[in-house]
């Protein structure tokens with residue numbers, strides 16, 4: 001298993017945000033995380049790469065065991081961050097760098113890889129997300145959909161074993177969502193992905209499993225058809241009813 005989580009608990013102040021999550025993911029799977037706002041999806045993803053500490057539970061990601069109460073800036077997390085990439089709703093590209101330099105920065109300066117190798121890999125990834133001719137542009141010269149494709153390519157340029165994506169299309173106009181979802185569809189299977197999304201057609205068509213988070217619990221975990229058409233929990237039934 002590339003991810004295994006047992007009894008994960010996390011509170012923000014007095015509020016229990018994750019209340020005992022158990023889950024496993026095999027290499028190459030694409031998991032779609034869905035569910036009502038506030039259910040704990042973002043917090044869960046952030047625990048997996050140490051952006052949030054957690055209070056209790058066993059968490060193992062890409063062969064690394066995490067420890068509870070680890071602050072996000074603890075150097076012990078650096079090996080984890082190298083293996084787990086993250087893409088956010090708001091892209092977070094470096095505005096003063098070209099697209100190609102955005103991809104190359106971490107491999108060159110964090111991993112100290114050979115420049116020629118990194119540039120070749122970065123160019124290959126830009127080609128793969130359909131932006132092979134935009135390497136010299138600045139992020140502000142690109143559309144939102146293009147910027148998010150760059151952010152995905154940048155995460156992949158670190159050759160992560162797991163890619164976490166938190167609502168990667170939510171900040172985009174509807175006409176740009178499709179181009180980002182097409183890139184994720186193309187990548188599915190090649191990289192293990194956990195994607196928080198409201199795009200149910202994407203979740204159904206691309207994910208190997210859908211997870212429904214509700215009030216800090218993983219209330220459904222199964223293949224898309226089963227979870228969408230025959231959810232076991234009342235809460236998940238209500239969630240899907242609003243979306244059909």
Ligand SMILES: Nc1ncnc2c1ncn2[C@@H]1O[C@H](COP(=O)(O)OP(=O)(O)O)[C@@H](O)[C@H]1O
Pocket residue numbers: 012013015017035036037038039040041042043044213
């Ligand atoms: N930094 C924080 N401080 C306090 N409460 C937080 C923080 N981040 C998230 N929460 C709370 O944790 C709960 C789960 O949030 P979140 O993980 O963002 O859910 P989702 O991504 O499913 O919408 C919500 O009640 C939210 O208000």
Ligand SMILES: [Mg+2]
Pocket residue numbers: 041042043166196
């Ligand atoms: Mg969220």
